[in-house]
Amino acid sequence: MCGGGESLWGWGPRVPSPLLLLSLLSTAPLGLLGEETRQVSLEVIPGWPGLPQNLLHIRAVGTNSTLHYVWSSLGPPAVVLVATNTPNSVLNVNWSRLLSPEPDGGLMVLPEDSIQFSSALIFTRLLEFDNTNMFDVAAETPGKPYPPYSLAEFSWNNITGSLDPATLSATFQGRPVNDPTGAFANGSLAFKVQAFSRSGRPAQPPRLLHTSDTCQLEVALVGASPRGNHSLFGLEVVTVGQSPDCPSMREQHSIDDEYAPAVFQLDQLLWGSLPSGFVQWRPVAFSQKQGSRESALPCQASPLHPILAYSLPQSPIVQAFFGSQNNFCSFNLTFGASTGPGYWDQHYLSWSMLLGVGSPPMDALSPLILGIMAVALGAPGLMLLGGGLVLLLHHKQCSEYQSIN
Amino acid sequence: MEPEDEEERELLPGGPGGAGRSRPLPALCDPSRLAHRLVVLLLMCLLGFAISAMTILLPFRPRLSEWGTIIFSCFVCVGQVVFALGAIVNAFWLMEFGRFVFGIGGESLAVAQNTYAVSWFKGKELNLVFGLQLSMARVGSTVNMNLMGWVYSEIEASLGSAGHTTLGVTLMVGGITCVLSLICALALAYLDHRAERILHKEQGKTGEVIKLTDIKDFSLPLWLIFIICVCYYVVVFPFIGLGKDFFMEKFGFSSQAASAVNSVVYIISAPMSPIFGLLVDKTGKNIVWVLCAVATTLVSHMMLAFTMWNPWIAMCLLGLSYSLLACALWPMVAFVVPEHQLGTAYGFMQSIQNLGLAIISIIAGMILDTRGYLFLEVFFIACVSLSLLSVVLLYLVNRARDGNLNYSARQREEMKLSHTE
Numbered sequence: 001m002c003g004g005g006e007s008l009w010g011w012g013p014r015v016p017s018p019l020l021l022l023s024l025l026s027t028a029p030l031g032l033l034g035e036e037t038r039q040v041s042l043e044v045i046p047g048w049p050g051l052p053q054n055l056l057h058i059r060a061v062g063t064n065s066t067l068h069y070v071w072s073s074l075g076p077p078a079v080v081l082v083a084t085n086t087p088n089s090v091l092n093v094n095w096s097r098l099l100s101p102e103p104d105g106g107l108m109v110l111p112e113d114s115i116q117f118s119s120a121l122i123f124t125r126l127l128e129f130d131n132t133n134m135f136d137v138a139a140e141t142p143g144k145p146y147p148p149y150s151l152a153e154f155s156w157n158n159i160t161g162s163l164d165p166a167t168l169s170a171t172f173q174g175r176p177v178n179d180p181t182g183a184f185a186n187g188s189l190a191f192k193v194q195a196f197s198r199s200g201r202p203a204q205p206p207r208l209l210h211t212s213d214t215c216q217l218e219v220a221l222v223g224a225s226p227r228g229n230h231s232l233f234g235l236e237v238v239t240v241g242q243s244p245d246c247p248s249m250r251e252q253h254s255i256d257d258e259y260a261p262a263v264f265q266l267d268q269l270l271w272g273s274l275p276s277g278f279v280q281w282r283p284v285a286f287s288q289k290q291g292s293r294e295s296a297l298p299c300q301a302s303p304l305h306p307i308l309a310y311s312l313p314q315s316p317i318v319q320a321f322f323g324s325q326n327n328f329c330s331f332n333l334t335f336g337a338s339t340g341p342g343y344w345d346q347h348y349l350s351w352s353m354l355l356g357v358g359s360p361p362m363d364a365l366s367p368l369i370l371g372i373m374a375v376a377l378g379a380p381g382l383m384l385l386g387g388g389l390v391l392l393l394h395h396k397q398c399s400e401y402q403s404i405n
Numbered sequence: 406m407e408p409e410d411e412e413e414r415e416l417l418p419g420g421p422g423g424a425g426r427s428r429p430l431p432a433l434c435d436p437s438r439l440a441h442r443l444v445v446l447l448l449m450c451l452l453g454f455a456i457s458a459m460t461i462l463l464p465f466r467p468r469l470s471e472w473g474t475i476i477f478s479c480f481v482c483v484g485q486v487v488f489a490l491g492a493i494v495n496a497f498w499l500m501e502f503g504r505f506v507f508g509i510g511g512e513s514l515a516v517a518q519n520t521y522a523v524s525w526f527k528g529k530e531l532n533l534v535f536g537l538q539l540s541m542a543r544v545g546s547t548v549n550m551n552l553m554g555w556v557y558s559e560i561e562a563s564l565g566s567a568g569h570t571t572l573g574v575t576l577m578v579g580g581i582t583c584v585l586s587l588i589c590a591l592a593l594a595y596l597d598h599r600a601e602r603i604l605h606k607e608q609g610k611t612g613e614v615i616k617l618t619d620i621k622d623f624s625l626p627l628w629l630i631f632i633i634c635v636c637y638y639v640v641v642f643p644f645i646g647l648g649k650d651f652f653m654e655k656f657g658f659s660s661q662a663a664s665a666v667n668s669v670v671y672i673i674s675a676p677m678s679p680i681f682g683l684l685v686d687k688t689g690k691n692i693v694w695v696l697c698a699v700a701t702t703l704v705s706h707m708m709l710a711f712t713m714w715n716p717w718i719a720m721c722l723l724g725l726s727y728s729l730l731a732c733a734l735w736p737m738v739a740f741v742v743p744e745h746q747l748g749t750a751y752g753f754m755q756s757i758q759n760l761g762l763a764i765i766s767i768i769a770g771m772i773l774d775t776r777g778y779l780f781l782e783v784f785f786i787a788c789v790s791l792s793l794l795s796v797v798l799l800y801l802v803n804r805a806r807d808g809n810l811n812y813s814a815r816q817r818e819e820m821k822l823s824h825t826e
Contacts, residue, residue: 255779256779257779258777264655372783375790379790387800
């Protein structure tokens with residue numbers, strides 16, 4: 001379905017191996033740095049007074065590791081993910097350096113030698129394609145591209161207002177600074193970030209299973225006017241890594257679509273061999289707030305390819321943490337198809353992903369299904385056995401009487 | 406009519422019925438000749454094809470005459486036109502009303518087919534006729550599945566938009582087969598009337614008078630047969646209705662490939678129904694065959710639910726087991742029910758089967774929207790398991806009561822001979 005970098009059939013060559021079947025049967029996924037729960041704190045780091053600078057620091061502390069997620073809308077929306085092997089690591093922010101033209105060293109996690117893994121994701125552009133008269137779903141591009149919106153040129157709200165300690169979430173909401181056509185007059189692009197202290201599954205589709213080692217991002221485009229009757233939107237995502245190779249993208253096909261009806265695939269982006277960082281999402285977006293099967297849009301991910309730094313909008317926090325020598329790889333996500341539901345229905349589009357460290361959480365068959373299967377397969381067998389026994393005994397009794405005659 | 410009478414009549418130069426005919430009719434036009442009966446068979450099959458091509462089922466079984474057939478054919482045509490109109494003007498209630506009218510005519514037309522078949526082929530090629538009628542009906546369903554999508558896309562391309570208008574026009578085009586059904590009904594009515602006039606024959610009495618009070622006389626094996634029937638068919642038809650998306654999403658099939666694999670159940674049952682009918686006739690042991698069919702369906706659904714194996718395998722198995730079950734299950738009713746209650750029994754079986762299909766179709770849609778395909782498949786597996794449980798129970802009850810449901814063909818022959826002595 002999606003054009004990923006590598007396509008791996010996560011369930012083996014068409015036969016579920018016993019190991020995978022066992023993993024299906026396991027219930028609670030373990031937090032994969034070994035942590036089942038974490039203490040999560042959200043902190044908006046105050047910048048210069050008077051300027052809406054958004055720097056959100058999520059610190060998830062476990063028994064012997066800490067995860068730092070630094071979300072920011074300085075420049076394009078970006079997240080720096082750092083995993084350390086001590087519960088005592090802290091984030092150090094030097095605002096004057098961060099806001100200067102050379103932000104290197106403006107962001108640091110101390111102690112530096114406790115860092116096990118670090119990477120970043122940048123959301124650089126909002127893409128739009130004209131899909132009219134495109135009945136060929138297998139085409140390379142989803143349509144003629146309109147000029148993309150650069151997310152570095154958006155103005156963002158102050159997230160302190162949207163911070164919710166109960167659900168551990170915050171929302172970045174933005175619209176273009178220069179909007180000559182008024183497309184975003186009544187609309188906005190929102191990035192809702194949510195952290196978790198334990199594993200669970202939200203009620204909102206696509207119901208991605210999360211652990212304490214992950215946080216969830218929901219991207220929602222609401223109310224913006226499309227530039228055509230049949231516009232498909234997309235998002236350009238850039239990954240940052242130390243090695244010259246791009247992270248690998250995998251499509252996991254499974255038999256289980258219990259939590260995302262009619263979606264049998266799970267896409268993953270892995271930075272390296274496990275355990276390292278990952279991004280996980282279901283290739284589906286929704287055109288209604290409630291999110292149901294009838295409002296589900298397919299989501300296509302293009303293959304990852306390396307990209308040069310100068311062709312990207314610069315992200316100060318990425319440069320602040322990683323310095324100037326970095327390898328960037330980008331891929332495009334496109335939401336929707338030529339037929340079926342689309343953004344045009346209600347001017348609403350939402351897509352969710354998980355960002356975390358360790359092994360990506362895998363869905364397992366729910367106990368209800370296992371219970372039904374046990375009864376469905378067991379009952380006829382037991383009936384046959386029981387009935388056969390009864391008949392046998394009855395037959396023996398009858399034959400005893402006959403022997404007297 | 407007995408074959409001996411017919412041969413005698415053909416030997417007489419004066420033609421049948423003693424009506425004083427001066428010259429014999431050509432074979433195709435003579436109602437007593439096989440060639441003519443084959444023409445009539447063709448028309449009956451086309452009638453069934455046309456119905457099945459658009460069918461929805463509704464229980465309704467009155468006494469029939471030729472005029473009844475024509476009236477119900479008109480119901481079918483009018484219903485389809487109203488259905489299409491409802492789509493064109495985007496009024497869902499009108500579409501529902503159209504389907505309702507269609508349904509009144511459609512199912513009764515199926516009964517008309519059976520009546521005609523018994524009337525023309527009783528004591529001759531009746532088993533083959535029933536098998537062929539079932540085959541043609543399934544071919545009709547297959548053609549519908551594979552053709553309507555193509556018709557829709559062609560109309561969409563020419564009209565330039567997808568939407569309710571395109572849907573309505575497509576349905577109107579489909580209504581052409583309903584007109585075909587009406588033409589066949591008229592032709593059959595004419596031929597039947599003519600045959601009656603020439604051969605002075607009466608309508609074959611099939612004991613189709615329905616007495617609802619008969620229901621309290623139904624025995625336990627019969628009720629078990631009803632349960633098997635309902636629980637089995639709700640696993641086949643609603644699944645095929647929702648199957649196309651399943652194959653596209655889970656197995657990555659294209660739209661055409663998904664339609665093709667979806668319709669393979671009907672394609673297989675078209676040739677296999679007569680073959681399995683012959684097989685069950687020759688070997689008897691109906692319960693064992695029903696057990697095999699239900700177990701195979703269970704295996705097929707488990708393959709579709711829990712593996713990523715090529716769905717062609719599972720769907721072919723489903724097609725084979727569906728054909729086998731039809732041949733083995735329906736005759737069992739005749740073994741447990743006295744002749745004067747046979748009409749009521751078959752009518753009741755058909756009615757609750759349709760009721761089950763209607764209810765389960767709605768439930769299946771709800772399950773799919775909230776819980777996805779895996780849960781839906783598990784639900785279907787549970788239904789098949791219920792059917793399997795009933796078969797096992799039927800076998801045990803039959804064994805305990807020394808019933809005749811599981812006799813081999815030889816035992817049945819012996820029973821028949823010992824009764825006639």
